[in-house]
Amino acid sequence: MKIEIEEAAKKLQSANNIVVTAHINPDGDAIGSSLALMHILHEMNKNVRVFIDDVIPPNFLILPQINEIEHPVELTEKEISADLLVVLDTQTDRIGRTLNLVKAPILNIDHHVTNEGNNVDWLYLNAEAAATCEIIFDLIKFLPINLTENIAHCLYAGLATDTGFFNYANTKPSTLRAAAVLIEAGVKPNVIAEEMERKSLADFKGLCEVLKTVEFFYDGKVAGLFINEAIAHLVDSTEGFIDLIRVIDGVEIAFMLTCKDKNLNRVSMRSRTVDVSKIARSLGGGGHIRAAGCSINTSFDEAKKIIIEAIGKSLK
Template sequence: MQEDVLRSIAAFIKENDGFTVIAHTSPDGDTLGASLALYGTLKRMGKRAEIVCEQPVPHVYAFLPGADAICLPEQAVGMENAIAIDCADLARMGAAGRLFQAAKRTCNIDHHITNDSYAAFNAVDAEAAATGEIIAALAALLLPKIDDAIATCLYTALLTDTGNFAYSNTRPETLHTAADLLACGADNTEINRQIYRTVPFAKQKLLARALDHMELYCEGKLGISYVTLADFAETGAKEEDTEGMIDSVRDIEGVEAAAFLRETPSGSFKVSLRSKRFADVGAIAHALGGGGHKHAAGYTAFGPLQEAQAQALACCTDALREIWKEL
């Protein structure tokens, strides 16, 4: 983030009071960690603030300091200043979007390259690995010291958006920020245990279903799997339990592109796409009305499972043929 932009956000926060911090729908570790860190910063500055998300905090992130303070849009007060965190567009806020639109002053802090600058004041850094990286720099300007609670939230944001510092978005600055957060009291081992080593039994049973449904196509370069409403019912797993399941398909040796279909109560399918190195799954998702980027994207498919699967297979096969003509 450019120094002057960062200073402008800091000034905006110092000069005003009453903030509604908004996390995105289907909240992940970055939007929650970064929102909680900003909320904690505002509270420590003695500001009035609230933190809102359309959905309840997923169980895996309940350990984040301050997670109890996150409220649903209908419980929110709606303050004078709204700050959206990790939201590429207004729609990403879901029902919390109306709080944003009703605010007197609006600010958008994000790292998605597709961000459409929907706020009065937009602070977007597409180079940042996580929105948490931007908030870490901001908090350092606003507070004399980042305490262990804020550091824990920010470290979680960095850790989850970089896939444990493994994705290509991990840059030297990301690790420098992570190192600073450890020095401020974030506990790497404990945060890893909470996020990656505390798997609900039902989630693991659902994963077994997904692995069982997995099939390879295109000479093993494409993997497709799915879970149905029956799989959820029979394992007792929740929607949030599919988090990360696509990785089990993508990680298969030889697989370049992966698709994972999750049936929703309305009968449609949420389709997640991943690619390892070459395929542009973002282009597939955009063509089908979804979004994302080259290596991670998603869209909604309608119709019965067989049709949704056939569509994913056809689109991914086309994308792989652009790279390997012989497929």
């Protein structure tokens, strides 16, 4: 059932044992919104646990109390009962083992236009919000707490990373107003930016190999990076790689195909104007108009053919 933000706030207020989660392959918005909500719920004297079923990239370790995020694999409990499971920044299909581990009604808070709220009790969706962190920022107005420096740090990290440091089309006046309030609460934008953009030397060398794979299609309107199994071993994080080809003159759609496992490939897409969420949805994925993704369960070479063809159709 779709609900309004006031009702989402009420659900949080009436629960006492809350589990918060976000998507696998977590980015700044997934981690920032989860941790910010943890700090908010602590302020409200709730019992809260945060589960993310994946490795937390080292760039986020500066966020306050990030060590409290639990990895479901390491839990000894077979089942966890809670009053509420809050799923942030995704539908329930990308939260991994947390879905079966936690038995509780689900409150889903998201800004992905493709989220249809399947299998959740309540969905608050605001596709106008630049980031789930912007929604959490708005939510505070309906909760009996004040913005703390810890909350502000987490929210700013998500706002900054989901907007490409306030560069992408999703950056709105409300996004910058929220950022301004977060800076007033103690955030140092340069400190967050330096930490988020930091790369290990190994990842930098991996990036050099990845950039050599660039190929152009459809008269240069489409650029792709191809991280096959051998190259995938060279990089821990591919964060930001796609942005490097997105800026090439004439490129309308940039994409990156990454081998995650045998017959499991991940596609990320960015565009200037084409609605890439439609391409992603046609292949079982989702996302935003200008940034979307999907998985393709075939060999890497077959996946390459499939994605190039699907993108070609959208250009017609």
